[in-house]
Amino acid sequence: MVKVTRIATTVCALGALLATTGLAQTAFAQTQAETTSVAPLATGLTDGGAAEAQVVEAVRAGDVLTIKLRFKPLATNQLERIYDSISQDAYENSFYVLAGNKKYLLLTDSSDKPLTNPNLVIKANKDSPIAGSWHGRFPAPPKDVAEVSLTIPGVETLDAIKLTDR
Structure with missing residues (x-):
């Protein structure tokens, strides 16, 4: 049970990290587009x-x-x-x-x-x-x-x- 909980926690943390990275890249791309379109x-x-x-x-x-x-x-x-x-x-x-x-x-x-x-x-x-x-x-x-x-x-x-x- 403890092993399953650790795996679930690791998977959730990895998912959150990937989601955050994706959002960060999207935000960076939007900022870059705004900078070049001013x-x-x-x-x-x-x-x-x-x-x-x-x-x-x-x-x-x-x-x-x-x-x-x-x-x-x-x-x-x-x-x-x-x-x-x-x-x-x-x-x-x-x-x-x-x-x-x-x-x-x-x-x-x-x-x-x-x-x-x-x-x-x-x-x-x-x-x-x-x-x-x-x-x-x-x-x-x-x-x-x-x-x-x-x-x-x-x-x-x-x-x-x-x-x-x-």
């Missing part, structure tokens, strides 16, 4: 034309503005190097947010490294919903600024990005 705040082509950069988030939280991009593939089996590294010149001239006529450079960490991807390569494949992603943290413009433009190397300037406050 209308972008702004779009621009990469220099090589392999993908479209889409601003999916521009959040001002306190004194930090975080902008997130995803790259939607436009080509099949194409690798595109957006940028290899961030030199001091690139940091000062190629990575910034423009709010009105004020330029905001990327924030840096305690080692003076910009708070963004140190290099960016995307792999475009029309069968995949996303070719890559990018994010950057900038000083937040004043609260009365409702939208900004973003400039990063290898991508058209992304204009009229509406900000969300949190």
Whole structure:
């Protein structure tokens, strides 16, 4: 009787685990579909034309503005190097947010490294919903600024990005 109870308990636990895993995979697939179907705040082509950069988030939280991009593939089996590294010149001239006529450079960490991807390569494949992603943290413009433009190397300037406050 004890052996039957243990077997029944094990079978129930295994069934619950499989059901939970199935639900988790379904929830993940739904979340992934929702992420890729959100209308972008702004779009621009990469220099090589392999993908479209889409601003999916521009959040001002306190004194930090975080902008997130995803790259939607436009080509099949194409690798595109957006940028290899961030030199001091690139940091000062190629990575910034423009709010009105004020330029905001990327924030840096305690080692003076910009708070963004140190290099960016995307792999475009029309069968995949996303070719890559990018994010950057900038000083937040004043609260009365409702939208900004973003400039990063290898991508058209992304204009009229509406900000969300949190």
